[in-house]
Amino acid sequence: MSVKIQNISLKYLANPYGKAHIDYILRDLDLEIKQGEFACLLGPSGCGKSSLLGLVAGFVKPTHGEVLVNDKKVVRPDISRTLVFQEYALFPWLNVIENVAFGLRYQFQDYEQRYMTASRYLKMVGLIDHARDSISQLSGGMKQRVALARALAVKPDLLLMDEPFGALDDKTRTDMQKLLINIWMELKPMVIFVTHSIDEALVLGDRVIVMNKDKQSGIGSIKADIKINSARPRTLSELGEYRNQVVDVLYGSSSGLNSSFDAVI
Amino acid sequence: MLKSLTNRITAAQVTNPESFLKHRYLHRIVFFTVLIVFWQFIVILEIYPKYLLPSPQDVLETLIWGFSKADYAIVILQSLRRVLMGYVLAVLVGIFAGIAIARYKELDNTVGASLTALQSIPSVAWVPLALLWFGISEAAALFIVVLEAFIPCALGVRTGVLTIPREIIRAAQCLGSRYIDLYVRVIFPAIIPQLVSSLRLSWAFAWRALIAGELFITGLGIGQTLELGRSLADMAQVLSMILIVAILGFLTDNVFFRAVEKKVNSIWGL
Numbered sequence: 001m002s003v004k005i006q007n008i009s010l011k012y013l014a015n016p017y018g019k020a021h022i023d024y025i026l027r028d029l030d031l032e033i034k035q036g037e038f039a040c041l042l043g044p045s046g047c048g049k050s051s052l053l054g055l056v057a058g059f060v061k062p063t064h065g066e067v068l069v070n071d072k073k074v075v076r077p078d079i080s081r082t083l084v085f086q087e088y089a090l091f092p093w094l095n096v097i098e099n100v101a102f103g104l105r106y107q108f109q110d111y112e113q114r115y116m117t118a119s120r121y122l123k124m125v126g127l128i129d130h131a132r133d134s135i136s137q138l139s140g141g142m143k144q145r146v147a148l149a150r151a152l153a154v155k156p157d158l159l160l161m162d163e164p165f166g167a168l169d170d171k172t173r174t175d176m177q178k179l180l181i182n183i184w185m186e187l188k189p190m191v192i193f194v195t196h197s198i199d200e201a202l203v204l205g206d207r208v209i210v211m212n213k214d215k216q217s218g219i220g221s222i223k224a225d226i227k228i229n230s231a232r233p234r235t236l237s238e239l240g241e242y243r244n245q246v247v248d249v250l251y252g253s254s255s256g257l258n259s260s261f262d263a264v265i
Numbered sequence: 266m267l268k269s270l271t272n273r274i275t276a277a278q279v280t281n282p283e284s285f286l287k288h289r290y291l292h293r294i295v296f297f298t299v300l301i302v303f304w305q306f307i308v309i310l311e312i313y314p315k316y317l318l319p320s321p322q323d324v325l326e327t328l329i330w331g332f333s334k335a336d337y338a339i340v341i342l343q344s345l346r347r348v349l350m351g352y353v354l355a356v357l358v359g360i361f362a363g364i365a366i367a368r369y370k371e372l373d374n375t376v377g378a379s380l381t382a383l384q385s386i387p388s389v390a391w392v393p394l395a396l397l398w399f400g401i402s403e404a405a406a407l408f409i410v411v412l413e414a415f416i417p418c419a420l421g422v423r424t425g426v427l428t429i430p431r432e433i434i435r436a437a438q439c440l441g442s443r444y445i446d447l448y449v450r451v452i453f454p455a456i457i458p459q460l461v462s463s464l465r466l467s468w469a470f471a472w473r474a475l476i477a478g479e480l481f482i483t484g485l486g487i488g489q490t491l492e493l494g495r496s497l498a499d500m501a502q503v504l505s506m507i508l509i510v511a512i513l514g515f516l517t518d519n520v521f522f523r524a525v526e527k528k529v530n531s532i533w534g535l
Contacts, residue, residue, distance in 0.1 A: 057439055058439075059435055059438070076438075077435070077438040077439040078439070079439070079440060081439060082440060083435060083436060083439050085435075085436065087430065087432055089430065089432035089433050090436075091433065091436075091437075091454070091455075092532065092533045093454040093455075093457065093533065102437070102440055102442075103440030103441050105441075106441030106442065107441070134534075135534060136531070136532065136533065136534025147436075150436075150440070151440075154441070160439075
């Protein structure tokens with residue numbers, strides 16, 4: 001299993017309400033993610049990382065090029081590639097366990113199977129005691145755990161996460177990172193994790209793919225692809241060298257940012 | 266001044282909700298008592314002839330007579346039956362129209378824009394047309410009710426569909442929901458809070474349109490009884506009917522729809 005992003009270009013209509021013009025946001029981009037890999041896409045806003053995720057998910061059609069998942073061309077959203085969003089995107093009219101079980105219906109599981117599977121994943125994220133709660137009763141961290149369980153319950157080959165912990169406070173964020181890593185080590189799906197926190201990318205990823213946009217053309221491209229060979233669970237202090245590398249790529253070596261600076265770009 | 270007033274009200278609500286509620290009912294009782302006393306006072310002064318301004322007692326007696334001796338209960342039930350028929354039809358049309366308008370830009374630009382224009386036409390303006398097309402029958406009243414009540418529903422559903430967060434739809438799509446299933450299991454439930462407010466508005470429109478329509482048609486109904494009261498110069502009957510319209514409207518809107526709205530909003534976390 002793998003994800004191959006081949007020669008992708010994406011145009012979009014910039015400023016549709018004013019003087020509309022068509023711009024490239026991504027151009028001739030290549031990327032490959034291998035079986036069981038946890039890849040972090042790191043970059044400032046507007047560098048095209050979320051668009052790239054949309055392309056892989058199948059919501060956005062590329063202008064040129066194609067995305068292959070398990071050697072099959074991505075043409076539309078599919079249950080083998082599920083998403084976790086920053087704003088949770090839970091279904092408020094369903095309770096916790098019904099949310100988690102939502103996708104299982106499309107895998108032709110009967111009611112009992114769906115319930116058992118959903119319970120298993122709720123246990124995994126530590127929310128089994130809240131199975132019957134309504135979504136509006138949950139805190140942000142709990143909502144994101146439900147969203148994670150919902151995305152994982154259908155056993156996707158590829159888990160796509162779009163700044164999933166961006167709306168959480170620091171403590172919850174750290175807890176969620178630990179939880180995600182534990183679950184990932186158990187299930188080992190491929191993950192593409194979009195973030196703009198350097199530390200988050202370093203703690204989580206097998207690879208940190210640094211993206212940035214060209215100042216003049218506004219086109220996003222991959223600036224570096226850094227392999228993190230550090231055993232998990234990781235602490236930030238052992239990642240100082242990697243972090244300097246990332247900071248170098250993003251700001252240049254003379255930027256003066258050092259590893260004690262908690263950079264969120 | 267206004268600020269201190271609102272402060273006081275919210276403070277009362279927070280610190281002692283029970284006394285706040287008690288005050289609300291007390292205020293209402295005092296208000297209506299004063300109103301009725303004032304009305305009785307004008308009647309006693311005999312400024313207006315009795316056939317133009319009956320006393321509160323006359324109206325009450327007419328109501329008692331109407332419910333015990335005459336057919337007020339049947340009149341109300343007939344009107345309710347008529348309005349419900351029109352309302353259900355209007356809501357069904359409204360939901361489908363709203364979804365279609367939200368789905369197709371071309372429809373939104375044409376039909377959607379026309380609906381806003383149509384909404385500005387008061388229901389009585391359709392009466393002559395309805396009478397010529399359908400005769401002085403129930404069908405004419407139903408036509409007016411449907412025409413009036415489907416518009417707020419369609420416009421509300423349109424807004425509801427267009428304001429569903431994109432992520433909700435995407436989450437459902439990547440979990441395997443598609444086509445009609447996406448509409449039934451995601452889009453429809455997602456618009457329910459908006460739909461409930463639209464249903465409330467639609468009901469108010471339907472109720473107004475019905476009374477307007479009934480003034481001109483034959484058969485039993487609140488509007489017809491109202492019109493009968495006019496032709497007999499029986500002001501007590503006219504006022505009784507107006508009172509009934511107001512009370513039914515208050516009950517459905519403030520009691521029924523408000524409760525539903527509250528429940529839905531708490532589930533949807535609004």
